[in-house]
Amino acid sequence: MLKIKNLKASLEDEDKQILKGIDLEIGAGEVHAIMGPNGSGKSTLSYVLSGKGGYVVDEGSATLDGADLLDMAPEERAAAGLFLAFQYPVEIPGVGNMTFLRTAVNSQRKARGEDELNAAEFLKLVRIEAKSLKIDAEMLKRPVNVGFSGGEKKRNEILQMAMLAPKMCILDETDSGLDVDAMKLVAEGVNAMRNGKRSFLIITHYQRLLDHIKPDVVHIMANGRIIKSGGPELALEVENNGYADLLNEVA
Amino acid sequence: MEALEDVVKEGVDAETVEAVKGVAGKYKYGFATDIETEYAPLGLNEDIVRLISSKNDEPEWLLEWRLDAYRRWLKLDEPDWAMVNYPKIDFQNIYYYAQPVSMKEKPKSLDEVDPKLLETYAKLGIPLREQALLAGVEMPEGERKVAVDAVFDSVSVGTTFKEELGRAGVIFCSFSEAVKDHPELVRKYLGTVVPSTDNYYATLNSAVFSDGSFVFIPEGVKCPMELSTYFRINAENTGQFERTLIIAEKGAQVSYLEGCTAPQRDTNQLHAAVVEIILLEDADVKYSTVQNWYPGDENGVGGIYNFVTKRADCRGDRSKIMWTQVETGSAITWKYPSCILRGDDSQGEFYSIAIANNYQQADTGTKMIHLGKRTKSRIVSKGISAGHAQNTYRGLVTMHPKATGSRNYTQCDSLLIGNKCGAHTVPYIEVKNNSSRVEHEATTSKVDDDQLFYCLQRGVGEEEAIALIVNGFVKEVLQSLPMEFAMEAQKLVAISLEGSVG
Numbered sequence: 001m002l003k004i005k006n007l008k009a010s011l012e013d014e015d016k017q018i019l020k021g022i023d024l025e026i027g028a029g030e031v032h033a034i035m036g037p038n039g040s041g042k043s044t045l046s047y048v049l050s051g052k053g054g055y056v057v058d059e060g061s062a063t064l065d066g067a068d069l070l071d072m073a074p075e076e077r078a079a080a081g082l083f084l085a086f087q088y089p090v091e092i093p094g095v096g097n098m099t100f101l102r103t104a105v106n107s108q109r110k111a112r113g114e115d116e117l118n119a120a121e122f123l124k125l126v127r128i129e130a131k132s133l134k135i136d137a138e139m140l141k142r143p144v145n146v147g148f149s150g151g152e153k154k155r156n157e158i159l160q161m162a163m164l165a166p167k168m169c170i171l172d173e174t175d176s177g178l179d180v181d182a183m184k185l186v187a188e189g190v191n192a193m194r195n196g197k198r199s200f201l202i203i204t205h206y207q208r209l210l211d212h213i214k215p216d217v218v219h220i221m222a223n224g225r226i227i228k229s230g231g232p233e234l235a236l237e238v239e240n241n242g243y244a245d246l247l248n249e250v251a
Numbered sequence: 252m253e254a255l256e257d258v259v260k261e262g263v264d265a266e267t268v269e270a271v272k273g274v275a276g277k278y279k280y281g282f283a284t285d286i287e288t289e290y291a292p293l294g295l296n297e298d299i300v301r302l303i304s305s306k307n308d309e310p311e312w313l314l315e316w317r318l319d320a321y322r323r324w325l326k327l328d329e330p331d332w333a334m335v336n337y338p339k340i341d342f343q344n345i346y347y348y349a350q351p352v353s354m355k356e357k358p359k360s361l362d363e364v365d366p367k368l369l370e371t372y373a374k375l376g377i378p379l380r381e382q383a384l385l386a387g388v389e390m391p392e393g394e395r396k397v398a399v400d401a402v403f404d405s406v407s408v409g410t411t412f413k414e415e416l417g418r419a420g421v422i423f424c425s426f427s428e429a430v431k432d433h434p435e436l437v438r439k440y441l442g443t444v445v446p447s448t449d450n451y452y453a454t455l456n457s458a459v460f461s462d463g464s465f466v467f468i469p470e471g472v473k474c475p476m477e478l479s480t481y482f483r484i485n486a487e488n489t490g491q492f493e494r495t496l497i498i499a500e501k502g503a504q505v506s507y508l509e510g511c512t513a514p515q516r517d518t519n520q521l522h523a524a525v526v527e528i529i530l531l532e533d534a535d536v537k538y539s540t541v542q543n544w545y546p547g548d549e550n551g552v553g554g555i556y557n558f559v560t561k562r563a564d565c566r567g568d569r570s571k572i573m574w575t576q577v578e579t580g581s582a583i584t585w586k587y588p589s590c591i592l593r594g595d596d597s598q599g600e601f602y603s604i605a606i607a608n609n610y611q612q613a614d615t616g617t618k619m620i621h622l623g624k625r626t627k628s629r630i631v632s633k634g635i636s637a638g639h640a641q642n643t644y645r646g647l648v649t650m651h652p653k654a655t656g657s658r659n660y661t662q663c664d665s666l667l668i669g670n671k672c673g674a675h676t677v678p679y680i681e682v683k684n685n686s687s688r689v690e691h692e693a694t695t696s697k698v699d700d701d702q703l704f705y706c707l708q709r710g711v712g713e714e715e716a717i718a719l720i721v722n723g724f725v726k727e728v729l730q731s732l733p734m735e736f737a738m739e740a741q742k743l744v745a746i747s748l749e750g751s752v753g
Contacts, residue, residue: 004610005446050708051705051707051708052701052708054700054705067745073707074704074707074708075707075708075711075712077708077712078707078708078709078710079710083708084708086705086708089705090701090702090704090705091702092702092705092706092719092720092723093723093724094722094723094724094725094726095719095722095723099719100706100719103711103715103719104709104710104711105711107709107711107712107715108709108710111710143723160709163707165712169263179571219497
């Protein structure tokens with residue numbers, strides 16, 4: 001599904017390399033987690049993969065089902081099936097959540113040469129997905145993320161993910177700022193989308209999200225590189241001992 | 252879960268975004284009509300004023316009124332306080348009157364109008380035929396009739412639904428016809444809201460106005476359909492000076508729409524209009540404008556200079572005026588639709604969207620003059636600047652000593668796209684009694700990279716993302732427009748901002 005080879009990327013404005021050679025392969029249906037201390041480059045990886053401005057790729061490649069991601073505009077990557085759940089979902093005043101969702105869904109369908117959903121079809125889908133995430137009609141009508149609580153914002157991200165049905169989902173610290181109940185809801189939403197084909201890359205600081213979303217592989221990232229990969233037990237090790245031992249091990 | 256209404260509304264929103272995407276080209280109305288045109292001699296002097304007056308067969312008093320204004324205008328200086336820069340206008344190098352030769356003999360009905368003119372309006376999407384009425388067909392459900400007065404350069408081409416309106420007692424005709432058919436009304440009200448001494452451009456207009464629309468809604472009548480005037484400048488190097496007079500008697504109600512476009516040319520053209528609205532007790536007038544004059548090209552060449560004076564006088568108690576404007580066109584916009592809240596408990600509202608892209612300059616806002624007791628006003632202004640444009644909100648709220656217990660609320664938001672444009676807010680507030688309340692809120696924000704990236708990551712392309720964000724920003728004002736107009740305006744917002752990112 002997602003193949004990243006020797007990916008090196010820098011900040012555009014400063015001559016500072018953040019990603020220093022990432023190698024990562026995620027197969028169809030797999031759930032991978034990336035953990036690591038602050039400033040290790042986890043979020044940067046998600047931005048470079050999704051095409052956010054302000055970064056320059058120095059070297060390496062990233063493909064989604066064989067298609068060169070780095071060669072595509074951000075909206076093309078989205079239409080190709082790449083989804084990023086933002087750590088800080090952005091507010092768009094005056095734009096109804098439903099309008100935004102439908103515009104996004106239909107933009108992607110159009111880009112893929114599929115028929116667009118009409119209002120009734122769309123509404124039917126939204127209702128099903130919103131219900132399982134406990135998102136009420138009121139929240140669907142409000143402007144995108146404006147005045148949403150932390151938990152509402154993250155649930156809204158998962159709703160967008162469910163509606164867009166991507167192949168490859170990247171969740172950037174989706175657990176940050178969530179209480180236990182909200183985290184469970186989000187995790188259930190993600191688990192409901194696991195279908196043996198769809199792949200996930202979950203970026204997190206803490207093991208606790210991984211209690212609810214069981215990863216197949218856990219990677220530890222530090223200083224722009226993946227320094228260790230292993231099974232779910234690796235996350236527990238970090239939880240108990242912190243990153244210091246792992247970092248020393250590598251050094 | 253949701254009322255059907257909301258579902259439909261959301262659907263409409265999404266469909267509008269679709270429509271926005273589908274619209275190609277920048278300025279859709281830039282074509283010129285090839286039509287034989289008769290001009291007054293170039294430049295301005297007393298003879299030109301006399302000529303315009305005689306073209307409309309005006310009575311002596313009106314000619315004197317014009318000449319008085321002209322003589323006064325000669326002594327005035329062009330105002331320079333607005334935040335707009337343009338080369339000095341050579342008022343002697345403008346034609347003050349241009350009419351299609353085919354309009355020399357005024358057509359008695361729309362059937363006699365020059366097909367070229369009808370074609371022009373068809374191309375602009377303005378219905379000049381009373382199709383439904385003529386064919387005896389019922390209007391499709393939900394669709395409302397709109398009566399149109401079509402002004403082409405210096406003359407009114409025709410007015411639709413006059414008879415049907417007449418049966419309700421409503422007078423809707425061109426200004427020149429009103430002078431002939433209802434001189435007593437014109438004489439009673441002309442210049443009583445915007446006197447011929449008001450300001451440089453209003454004074455010029457008083458001297459040389461050629462045509463415009465006249466509306467009279469008698470006591471207690473709710474106008475049975477929307478009224479609208481569509482202004483089209485076609486002739487080159489010609490100024491358009493129209494005059495609109497709207498009178499709403501006791502308890503009368505009307506919603507009036509105004510639209511304007513002009514051909515794409517690399518020279519500037521002057522448009523200086525005056526609109527006067529008189530509201531008696533309990534009258535309710537809604538005046539909406541979609542101003543889409545040619546804005547000039549992406550390098551700031553060409554475009555209309557739009558210097559307009561619009562004012563409503565709420566003379567009667569409990570009368571209510573609402574101005575809504577969507578200003579997307581013109582190289583220069585200088586316009587402050589105002590409300591004189593004279594009657595006790597009268598209300599004034601001003602909703603504005605002003606978009607300036609490329610090298611456009613807009614200096615626009617309103618004046619709320621509170622004279623009566625417990626008068627209320629509300630101002631919501633949304634300014635959007637992109638490219639190298641400068642956009643200024645200029646407003647005055649004044650509470651006179653007798654306007655006790657009055658209130659004003661002002662909200663002024665500016666949105667910047669890119670880093671070469673400017674937004675300015677110049678609010679003047681004067682309060683001369685101690686029981687009135689004035690609130691002012693202002694924000695300035697940018698369409699930031701994070702918002703854009705968020706949309707892109709969801710698969711929404713850049714132009715559409717900008718349209719979505721900007722339409723969200725102006726939503727509050729769009730909602731105050733009549734439905735069909737709101738859809739038009741929404742499209743226009745997107746088109747005006749094409750090429751603003753990149």
